[in-house]
Amino acid sequence: MKSRLIHEIQGERTFVLILDINDEVMASLVQFAKTNKLGAARFTAIGAFRNATLGFFDWESKKYLKISVNQQVEVLSLIGDVALTDGEPAVHAHVVIGHSDGSTRGGHLLEAHVRPTLEVVLIQSPAHLHRQFDRESGLALIKDIMTRETLAAGTARMGNRGPSYV
Amino acid sequence: MKSRLIHEIQGERTFVLILDINDEVMASLVQFAKTNKLGAARFTAIGAFRNATLGFFDWESKKYLKISVNQQVEVLSLIGDVALTDGEPAVHAHVVIGHSDGSTRGGHLLEAHVRPTLEVVLIQSPAHLHRQFDRESGLALIKDIMTRETLAAGTARMGNRGPSYV
Amino acid sequence: MKSRLIHEIQGERTFVLILDINDEVMASLVQFAKTNKLGAARFTAIGAFRNATLGFFDWESKKYLKISVNQQVEVLSLIGDVALTDGEPAVHAHVVIGHSDGSTRGGHLLEAHVRPTLEVVLIQSPAHLHRQFDRESGLALIKDIMTRETLAAGTARMGNRGPSYV
Numbered sequence: 001m002k003s004r005l006i007h008e009i010q011g012e013r014t015f016v017l018i019l020d021i022n023d024e025v026m027a028s029l030v031q032f033a034k035t036n037k038l039g040a041a042r043f044t045a046i047g048a049f050r051n052a053t054l055g056f057f058d059w060e061s062k063k064y065l066k067i068s069v070n071q072q073v074e075v076l077s078l079i080g081d082v083a084l085t086d087g088e089p090a091v092h093a094h095v096v097i098g099h100s101d102g103s104t105r106g107g108h109l110l111e112a113h114v115r116p117t118l119e120v121v122l123i124q125s126p127a128h129l130h131r132q133f134d135r136e137s138g139l140a141l142i143k144d145i146m147t148r149e150t151l152a153a154g155t156a157r158m159g160n161r162g163p164s165y166v
Numbered sequence: 167m168k169s170r171l172i173h174e175i176q177g178e179r180t181f182v183l184i185l186d187i188n189d190e191v192m193a194s195l196v197q198f199a200k201t202n203k204l205g206a207a208r209f210t211a212i213g214a215f216r217n218a219t220l221g222f223f224d225w226e227s228k229k230y231l232k233i234s235v236n237q238q239v240e241v242l243s244l245i246g247d248v249a250l251t252d253g254e255p256a257v258h259a260h261v262v263i264g265h266s267d268g269s270t271r272g273g274h275l276l277e278a279h280v281r282p283t284l285e286v287v288l289i290q291s292p293a294h295l296h297r298q299f300d301r302e303s304g305l306a307l308i309k310d311i312m313t314r315e316t317l318a319a320g321t322a323r324m325g326n327r328g329p330s331y332v
Numbered sequence: 333m334k335s336r337l338i339h340e341i342q343g344e345r346t347f348v349l350i351l352d353i354n355d356e357v358m359a360s361l362v363q364f365a366k367t368n369k370l371g372a373a374r375f376t377a378i379g380a381f382r383n384a385t386l387g388f389f390d391w392e393s394k395k396y397l398k399i400s401v402n403q404q405v406e407v408l409s410l411i412g413d414v415a416l417t418d419g420e421p422a423v424h425a426h427v428v429i430g431h432s433d434g435s436t437r438g439g440h441l442l443e444a445h446v447r448p449t450l451e452v453v454l455i456q457s458p459a460h461l462h463r464q465f466d467r468e469s470g471l472a473l474i475k476d477i478m479t480r481e482t483l484a485a486g487t488a489r490m491g492n493r494g495p496s497y498v
Binding site for chain 2: 336338339341346348350353376377378380382404406407408409428430431432433434435436447448449451453
């Protein structure tokens, strides 16, 4: 994977990430997030995979069912975000893939190998999104958001939360 | 629904909206748009719904056909924008959902209830997009764009339109 | 196609493009990219087509298989980017479309005609992304990224590449 910073303004940074043939997507994105200490980011991507494992969250069992994709597919849409779980950046991404006849499948992205390329645009925001364990779903959901300004101002005064807008 | 402003620069504001279990998506987004007086915005989201009603615009009848989704689904892609219709913010969103076997459906989002979460990144631009009734389609389409600078400079001199780029 | 610049900050420019009935999408986007000398951009869009030709890149033959869509469809997701190929802006876009029963198809966008509208948000970055011929795939892939600052600083000293972040 290659990456470049293509714009930066007041702590918001826009990166282009180019994943190469055989790169594993989730591992590459997590490594990038950790190396660059991302506390909050969003991304979109298009490209192609040579295989993938997708997930569907089954509300009854509270587990991800796995969907195997063992063929070359177009990546029609990859949308995701980065937030902190237990202080470490975690990547959450959903994907729609396309087959040779134009039919599509999709799910929560668990794993995928690129072929020949994946073009990602990732925007880092100067904030920290935090995932916390949610008892009802059994998942780590984004529950609270602290901005760097809030952290600098002190959590005692601000009540541990940034400004709310609705 | 919770929301936080995570970046602001010269009138462009980036929000994270986290919708909670049972929140209705369109009502939540419209309420946010009205409360924050959005004149122009774009958003992307991923998450999951417990049900949804999608629409397909039938060109012959000029009506939306309804597609009912009465089960837990992944939200693989939710892309939309905010523009003004008769001076009030209107939300336009299209969605792709994923079933347990990885198959997908999609359409114009009419209504959906979240379970357990929907993670939205919304960027407000310092401009006003206006929808106007289009006789041929019978829909309110974005027909003209006035920026705040244009409004400040006076519509008489600028001819009621911002600068054009092609 | 109409377009407006709705935000500009330090060389990053956000445009709204509204394509009208019968506009061809790829030609319109390429014309916009050339007129505005885009060296790097990303975009998302929703709307509807009256027809489309999608592509699937067949890894064995190294050719795009064509998928014809000869009916009115919703554009559920259109995600793409702009980079330079041989010094000229090239548009790369993947699309997911929706049929009247909610079923979906998708692929690499080769051609499509709008009906009644396509709402595009395009963000131009102050950088140049370059596509280069890739022998293994036979495609022009983004291989290197030069920022304008890098170009101004001189390629000799910087080794022809911008700063790398992983």
